[in-house]
Amino acid sequence: MTATSAPADLNALEAELIGEIDRAENLGAIEQVRIGALGKKGRVSELMSQLGKLAPEDRKAFGAAVNQLKTTVTNALESRKSVLEEAALSARLANERADVTLPVRLGPQAEGRIHPVSQVWDEVTEIFADMGFAVAEGPDIETDDLNFTKLNIPPEHPARQEHDTFYLSPRADGSRMVLRTHTSPVQIRTMLSQRPPIRIIAPGRVYRSDSDQTHTPMFHQIEGLVIDEETHLGHLKWCLEEFCKAFFEVDEVKMRFRASHFPFTEPSMEVDVDAAAIGKPGRWLEILGSGMVHPNVIRACGLDPEKYQGFAFGMGLDRITMLKYGIPDLRDMFSADMRWLRHFGFLPFDVPTLAGGVSS
Numbered sequence: 001m002t003a004t005s006a007p008a009d010l011n012a013l014e015a016e017l018i019g020e021i022d023r024a025e026n027l028g029a030i031e032q033v034r035i036g037a038l039g040k041k042g043r044v045s046e047l048m049s050q051l052g053k054l055a056p057e058d059r060k061a062f063g064a065a066v067n068q069l070k071t072t073v074t075n076a077l078e079s080r081k082s083v084l085e086e087a088a089l090s091a092r093l094a095n096e097r098a099d100v101t102l103p104v105r106l107g108p109q110a111e112g113r114i115h116p117v118s119q120v121w122d123e124v125t126e127i128f129a130d131m132g133f134a135v136a137e138g139p140d141i142e143t144d145d146l147n148f149t150k151l152n153i154p155p156e157h158p159a160r161q162e163h164d165t166f167y168l169s170p171r172a173d174g175s176r177m178v179l180r181t182h183t184s185p186v187q188i189r190t191m192l193s194q195r196p197p198i199r200i201i202a203p204g205r206v207y208r209s210d211s212d213q214t215h216t217p218m219f220h221q222i223e224g225l226v227i228d229e230e231t232h233l234g235h236l237k238w239c240l241e242e243f244c245k246a247f248f249e250v251d252e253v254k255m256r257f258r259a260s261h262f263p264f265t266e267p268s269m270e271v272d273v274d275a276a277a278i279g280k281p282g283r284w285l286e287i288l289g290s291g292m293v294h295p296n297v298i299r300a301c302g303l304d305p306e307k308y309q310g311f312a313f314g315m316g317l318d319r320i321t322m323l324k325y326g327i328p329d330l331r332d333m334f335s336a337d338m339r340w341l342r343h344f345g346f347l348p349f350d351v352p353t354l355a356g357g358v359s360s
């Protein structure tokens with residue numbers, strides 16, 4: 001650049017820089033233009049450094065012209081920058097706008113539901129825990145011996161047919177494991193591993209090859225077992241009556257103990273509750289099987305039946321859940337339908353306690 005061509009160049013440079021400024025699409029681009037023009041090595045700044053090469057009489061005019069250019073470019077940068085800043089802000093506001101008319105989205109604590117069977121599992125556990133029962137467990141895949149033989153159901157016993165058992169493939173020694181058909185093997189496991197006095201309940205899943213409106217291949221039972229030196233039938237009746245009052249949340253229940261037969265108890269009783277407990281008087285509802293533990297069972301567990309005695313019971317959890325909460329079809333319990341669960345399910349923080357009423 002020479003001194004004589006300077007004024008023309010300044011006009012051209014101004015036009016060029018203004019063009020660049022106008023075309024800058026964002027704040028990053030505008031900063032690049034600023035550095036290219038006004039930065040230390042920028043095109044406008046460099047003009048100033050040429051001032052010394054000019055004839056003294058030209059310096060004043062050229063200096064003033066460059067300063068004017070600097071002011072023009074600075075102003076243009078500023079105004080373009082504020083336009084871009086405003087556009088960026090509007091874009092952000094449009095983007096991040098909260099639509100206050102949208103419904104509140106509930107978190108998992110409010111949205112999740114406890115399955116009625118889980119709820120009743122907890123209710124029953126709470127009630128028996130209060131009576132001093134511990135919770136025992138056993139595996140879903142059980143030996144034939146514990147599921148049947150030690151419960152006084154030897155290999156050719158007809159009760160085996162009644163259970164519609166799922167058998168696993170035979171093992172090398174020819175024995176077959178089963179999906180437990182009831183929670184009663186937990187009685188055996190407990191008597192084999194603990195010394196009396198024993199007082200346990202065992203809730204769990206059980207399996208039978210059966211399916212219709214009131215049967216599913218998997219369902220839930222709760223087993224109870226009391227073994228010591230003096231527990232008798234009167235204790236069994238008291239215990240079940242207290243349970244029914246707490247479970248159905250009523251002051252009085254009418255119960256009926258019907259003589260029955262199970263291989264592992266003698267005598268055996270099936271227990272019915274007057275449906276008044278669920279607000280429908282006039283009908284009997286069968287809720288469980290029970291009895292005094294058979295001496296053969298006590299003996300099979302290595303205990304002396306002359307010394308030890310006690311009672312046992314087995315209750316269908318799904319059945320008492322349907323009764324208490326008015327659920328019409330057993331199969332819906334396992335259909336994983338969210339609409340069903342929202343209707344019949346329980347809020348996760350409503351933990352059953354005796355003090356608060358087990359179901360509220």
Ligand code: DAH
Pocket residue numbers: 181182183184223224262264265288289290291312313314315
């Ligand atoms: N295990 C029996 C069943 O699944 C139920 C049962 C009846 C369990 C009487 C018991 C009992 O402990 O004493 O059908």
